[in-house]
Amino acid sequence: MVRLYLCVMLNKLSGWSDTIVALATPPGVGAIGVIRLSGKEALAIANRLFPSKDLEAQRTHSMHVGMLRHLVEDLDEVVVSLFKGPRSYTGEHVVEFSCHGSPYVQARVIDACIAEGARLAKPGEFTQRAFLNGKLDLAQAESVADLIAANTAASARTALQNIRGGFSKALGVLREQLLTFSALIELELDFSQEDVEFADRSRLRALLHEARALTGQLLQSFRLGNVLRNGVSVAIIGRPNAGKSTLLNALLNEERALVSEIAGTTRDSIEETLRSRAVPV
Numbered sequence: 001m002v003r004l005y006l007c008v009m010l011n012k013l014s015g016w017s018d019t020i021v022a023l024a025t026p027p028g029v030g031a032i033g034v035i036r037l038s039g040k041e042a043l044a045i046a047n048r049l050f051p052s053k054d055l056e057a058q059r060t061h062s063m064h065v066g067m068l069r070h071l072v073e074d075l076d077e078v079v080v081s082l083f084k085g086p087r088s089y090t091g092e093h094v095v096e097f098s099c100h101g102s103p104y105v106q107a108r109v110i111d112a113c114i115a116e117g118a119r120l121a122k123p124g125e126f127t128q129r130a131f132l133n134g135k136l137d138l139a140q141a142e143s144v145a146d147l148i149a150a151n152t153a154a155s156a157r158t159a160l161q162n163i164r165g166g167f168s169k170a171l172g173v174l175r176e177q178l179l180t181f182s183a184l185i186e187l188e189l190d191f192s193q194e195d196v197e198f199a200d201r202s203r204l205r206a207l208l209h210e211a212r213a214l215t216g217q218l219l220q221s222f223r224l225g226n227v228l229r230n231g232v233s234v235a236i237i238g239r240p241n242a243g244k245s246t247l248l249n250a251l252l253n254e255e256r257a258l259v260s261e262i263a264g265t266t267r268d269s270i271e272e273t274l275r276s277r278a279v280p281v
Helices: 002-014 042-049 103-115 125-132 138-149 153-163 166-190 201-230 244-252
Strands: 020-023 030-038 062-070 073-083 094-101
Touching: 020 103, 020 125, 030 042, 030 103, 030 125, 042 062, 042 073, 042 094, 042 103, 062 103, 073 103, 094 103, 125 138, 138 153, 138 166, 166 201
Parallel strands: none
Antiparallel strands: 020 030, 030 094, 062 073, 073 094
16 A cells, blocks of 8 residues: 555656556457546547547447547447546546457557557556546555455455445544544644643543554454455365375365375375355465
8 A cells, every 4th residue: 555655646746647548358359348548638539539429529428339440440340438527437537448359459449549649558557547536545446456356255345345435434534533633632732821621531532442443443354354355375284194185175076186095195285275155265
């Protein structure tokens, strides 16, 4: 999180007013590939490539079918999705081209966008812009990566809850209460010569106990979330011919390790992954 914060601060200093483009779906052959444009020139660039309609005159959150064309050459028949800022993922104008899933076609569309003034986005830059424009906080931005990497129902559910602000809301309420008491204490310091008390000391102590309990719960939830996301490592250890390979095969429900009465048949370590109550092991 600290590395992301420093990166964000550097980008704020250097500016991020250009328009970026990238493939938003996994690379490779598929039925559909989605190419995303984001930035103040996204609509203008898309408009120059999409002669079927004036996209800038269309309403936000709308979809349009037509041919993409660049330098009088047809690129592909696509579905164009419009998301006008600030009502978009990044908070900027966002245009998505749903084209056919040929890597050659996708590369031509991206090259055409770059030729019209966009630049290739860096890894994670769409989510970074969403943070810079106040659409996500740091906890939500990191949860996007967690959701993409989720490999169990539990880890996906946890990441989705954090994207929707579950973690951030709890911290936000606590922060506001602490800031209020901080302001009252500073007010007392300003009038230290007067016999006045603005901050209720008993309420402050109760709030500190509440903050400690809440942060403890959040730390515990982090440990649980880390297990759901990364899993746990379990070693099966025992004497020769104690049944380690048999136990492994039984857990996996397949013949992963050789089973023999001869001691030392399995000499090399064997690693496998299984799911136990939604936890990767």
